[in-house]
Amino acid sequence: MNDPYETDQLDVPSRILMGPGPSMISPRVRQAMSAPALGYMDPDFLDVLNDVQELLRYTFQTDNKWTLAISGTGTAAMEASIGNLVEPGDTMLVRTNGYWGDRMAQMARRVGGEVVPLDVPATTPVAPADVEAAFAEHDIDVFGFCHADTTTGIRQPDVSELADIARDHDAYTIMDCVTSLSGVEIRVDEWGVDVAYGSPQKCLSCTPGVTPLTVNDRARERILNRESDPTSWYLDLAGVMDYWGDDPSYHHTPPTSALYGLREALRIVAEEGLERRWERHREVAGELVAGLEGLGLELFPDRDHWLPSLNTVRVPDSVDDTAVIEFLLSEYDIEIASGLGDLSGELWRIGCMGHSARPQNVAALLCAMEEALEAQNYDTGGPIEI
Ligand SMILES: *Cc1c(COP(=O)(O)O)cnc(C)c1O
Numbered sequence: 001m002n003d004p005y006e007t008d009q010l011d012v013p014s015r016i017l018m019g020p021g022p023s024m025i026s027p028r029v030r031q032a033m034s035a036p037a038l039g040y041m042d043p044d045f046l047d048v049l050n051d052v053q054e055l056l057r058y059t060f061q062t063d064n065k066w067t068l069a070i071s072g073t074g075t076a077a078m079e080a081s082i083g084n085l086v087e088p089g090d091t092m093l094v095r096t097n098g099y100w101g102d103r104m105a106q107m108a109r110r111v112g113g114e115v116v117p118l119d120v121p122a123t124t125p126v127a128p129a130d131v132e133a134a135f136a137e138h139d140i141d142v143f144g145f146c147h148a149d150t151t152t153g154i155r156q157p158d159v160s161e162l163a164d165i166a167r168d169h170d171a172y173t174i175m176d177c178v179t180s181l182s183g184v185e186i187r188v189d190e191w192g193v194d195v196a197y198g199s200p201q202k203c204l205s206c207t208p209g210v211t212p213l214t215v216n217d218r219a220r221e222r223i224l225n226r227e228s229d230p231t232s233w234y235l236d237l238a239g240v241m242d243y244w245g246d247d248p249s250y251h252h253t254p255p256t257s258a259l260y261g262l263r264e265a266l267r268i269v270a271e272e273g274l275e276r277r278w279e280r281h282r283e284v285a286g287e288l289v290a291g292l293e294g295l296g297l298e299l300f301p302d303r304d305h306w307l308p309s310l311n312t313v314r315v316p317d318s319v320d321d322t323a324v325i326e327f328l329l330s331e332y333d334i335e336i337a338s339g340l341g342d343l344s345g346e347l348w349r350i351g352c353m354g355h356s357a358r359p360q361n362v363a364a365l366l367c368a369m370e371e372a373l374e375a376q377n378y379d380t381g382g383p384i385e386i
Contacts, residue, residue: 016364019337032264059270093140152301181198183202240252314347334361
């Protein structure tokens with residue numbers, strides 16, 4: 001440990017971040033974040049807000065008026081979505097045997113909601129038939145699901161079918177696309193999702209602190225016509241929109257530097273083009289998976305549900321997963337992560353997001369991984385070809 005009084009300016013290593021987030025921050029974003037401070041009502045700052053909203057509409061593929069960045073990380077946007085859509089006594093459907101579903105369920109209960117559990121094995125996405133069956137059996141108001149599950153590396157297909165089922169039952173959908181926004185195809189309007197939130201520090205390669213959120217007119221009406229106020233004052237969307245709306249007034253001070261960064265990160269997305277960006281993630285992560293398979297490792301999800309932004313592979317029986325993670329970090333400054341919760345010790349989670357999703361990072365990781373595995377006498381089948 002350093003003695004903080006004995007050190008000079010902050011000096012941190014430059015890591016290759018290939019974990020479940022954060023990803024590496026684009027140099028352009030870091031530069032934008034060092035711009036001078038502006039007051040939150042300064043006309044020049046209001047222009048920044050406006051740019052962020054417009055670029056977020058593109059990134060989410062939506063025309064939603066209520067499209068903004070919530071102060072806080074992805075979890076704050078999750079809490080804002082649930083805390084505004086769920087009223088005391090309402091029922092929320094969520095898959096319960098999963099890390100994020102479990103977090104959603106806790107939030108729903110804390111605002112007085114009742115949770116209907118959707119029991120799906122961790123190795124599969126949610127099937128429309130199971131959702132249909134849950135709706136047939138229960139009176140459900142809100143259905144929350146994860147589009148890109150960062151614990152399992154599974155991508156949820158059939159989103160528009162899930163949203164249709166909910167709408168046919170006068171219910172609302174909340175889609176967690178924290179790990180997919182700008183890295184994997186998302187079309188909020190076309191898919192008919194009511195509320196969706198992303199994250200800046202995953203595929204957008206921005207600093208954590210402000211989180212993209214979009215709410216369609218249908219969900220907005222429900223929120224504006226609640227019988228009781230949301231329990232959180234800070235995350236009350238009607239109040240937050242007083243600042244992000246047409247005639248801005250103070251609600252709380254926004255994280256200004258983080259918003260400068262988000263604006264730049266979204267400009268980078270628009271410059272690259274969403275579809276090209278999705279394709280780049282598929283290509284680069286495809287090389288990563290092929291390389292890992294070349295080392296004898298096995299992809300955890302079915303190929304059909306593979307999530308390019310977060311690749312999960314099984315840890316071979318004879319190998320110590322944390323020793324490999326520590327080796328990569330200490331020898332090569334590369335970060336990957338172990339399994340979470342029930343999957344602890346079973347998987348490695350290897351992100352391929354935004355600015356981190358580049359061939360040179362994949363090549364470095366594969367070489368380092370080969371060395372780490374061989375250090376544990378695991379037979380990788382000879383030198384890898386990259
Ligand atoms: C990372 C993540 C979150 C939480 O985001 P924080 O920024 O850590 O608060 C929520 N959902 C998913 C799927 C995530 O991967």
